Amino acid sequence: MATDKDKHLDCVLNSHKIKKEQSLLDKHITKKNEVKEALEEEYGADLYAPFNSGSYAKHTAVNKKFDFDLIAPFKRDAFATLEKMYTEVYDFLYEKYKGDATIRKQKVSIGLEFSADADGDVIKIDVVPGRELNKDQYKDDSNLNLYVYSQFGKIEKGSERLKTNVKAQIENVKGNAEKDSIRQMIKLLKVWKIYNIKDPKSFFLELITIKAFEEETIEGTLWERLKKIMEYIRDNVETVSLPDPGNRNNDVADTLTDSDKTVLKDDMKYMIERIEENSDNITSYYRINPKFPCDDENKNSNGYGSKEDSLSVPPPTRYS
Numbered sequence: 001m002a003t004d005k006d007k008h009l010d011c012v013l014n015s016h017k018i019k020k021e022q023s024l025l026d027k028h029i030t031k032k033n034e035v036k037e038a039l040e041e042e043y044g045a046d047l048y049a050p051f052n053s054g055s056y057a058k059h060t061a062v063n064k065k066f067d068f069d070l071i072a073p074f075k076r077d078a079f080a081t082l083e084k085m086y087t088e089v090y091d092f093l094y095e096k097y098k099g100d101a102t103i104r105k106q107k108v109s110i111g112l113e114f115s116a117d118a119d120g121d122v123i124k125i126d127v128v129p130g131r132e133l134n135k136d137q138y139k140d141d142s143n144l145n146l147y148v149y150s151q152f153g154k155i156e157k158g159s160e161r162l163k164t165n166v167k168a169q170i171e172n173v174k175g176n177a178e179k180d181s182i183r184q185m186i187k188l189l190k191v192w193k194i195y196n197i198k199d200p201k202s203f204f205l206e207l208i209t210i211k212a213f214e215e216e217t218i219e220g221t222l223w224e225r226l227k228k229i230m231e232y233i234r235d236n237v238e239t240v241s242l243p244d245p246g247n248r249n250n251d252v253a254d255t256l257t258d259s260d261k262t263v264l265k266d267d268m269k270y271m272i273e274r275i276e277e278n279s280d281n282i283t284s285y286y287r288i289n290p291k292f293p294c295d296d297e298n299k300n301s302n303g304y305g306s307k308e309d310s311l312s313v314p315p316p317t318r319y320s
Helices: 005-015 018-046 054-058 082-097 166-174 179-195 202-215 222-236 258-277 279-285 296-302 306-310
Strands: 051-053 068-074 101-105 110-114 124-132 144-146 162-164 247-251
Touching (some): 005 179, 018 124, 054 202, 082 101, 166 179, 179 202, 222 258
Antiparallel strands (some): 051 068, 101 110
16 A cells, blocks of 8 residues: 555654653753753853753754753853863863763754763763854843854854854744744654755754745645645755844854755656656655654554665665
8 A cells, every 4th residue: 555645744744742751851951951051060150051952942953862951051251262262161061061061062052962871861061152243232132142163054154143142043934924834844753864864954954944934835734734844945055045033144044065965956856757657756855763663553543663674775875
C-alpha cells in the first residue's frame, strides 16, 4: 500500500513532540538553571538575567535531538571587547565543568555537553554570551552584540559586530498569525535535517519558512504545505535575503556560503522529485521517531511504519 503522505507527516510530528521526552526535558531545565545560577554567581552585577532562547522558547523543538540555548546578556562595561567576553566566559565554564562535560567553542556560543547520566541521557547546553549594544539600554531594547568565534557562512571569524535581539527572534515566531502552521513546517524541516545529517542552521530554516509564508500562499494539507515550502527553498535559496528580526542589517542568509545554498537547492529538488515519484520515499526523508511510533492500527491503515525502516536514507550532504 502506498504511503499516505499527510497521515505519515502527522505521525512524524506526533512522534517528535517534546513532551514525549518529559524526563529528558526536565533534566535539561534543571541543568540550564544550574548553569544560569553559576553565571550569575560568577559575574554578579555585570550580568543581566540569563534566559532561555532557541527552539524550546519558540515551541519548535523536536525530541530526537534538542538542547538548550542560554543567552548570557552582559552589561556594556563588563568587558573591554567582545572577544574578551567570549574568551573569559569560555574559560569560566571550562574550569567549572571540565570534569563533568565537554566544553567547546562554537560559532557564537560555548557548548557544554555533559557526560551521560545513569539513564544514558546526555544534556547539552549552549551558552551564548552577548554584550548590550548601548550602555544601560538592554532592559529597554534587548539589543546585544555577539562575538563570532569561527567562520559563520560568509560572516568572518573574529567579527565583533554581530548585533542581534534574541527576544525579537522569539517573537517573530510566537507573534506570527500563522504561527501554528509555521511551527509544523519548521519541525518537519528539522526532522529532515537531523535524520538526513544536514547542516543548515535551524534558525536559517526557520526564517526561510517564515519568508515563504510571507511571499506565497501556503495552505492545504500537511504535504501540500510542506511541498510548497520545499519548492520555495528550491527556487529562492540562492538569492533570498533573510534579515535577522533582531537586526535587520544582519542577513541570516549569509550564514550559508554560495555553495551551501546550491547544495540545499539541489536537496530540495531531488527530495520533491523522489517523493512525487513514489510516496513511500517520504519515509526516508521525514522519519518517525522509532522510540514513539504511531499505534499499530494507524500504521497499518496508513501504509507506513515498518516500511520506513527498510528504505535506504540518501547519502548525507555536507555543508561547509
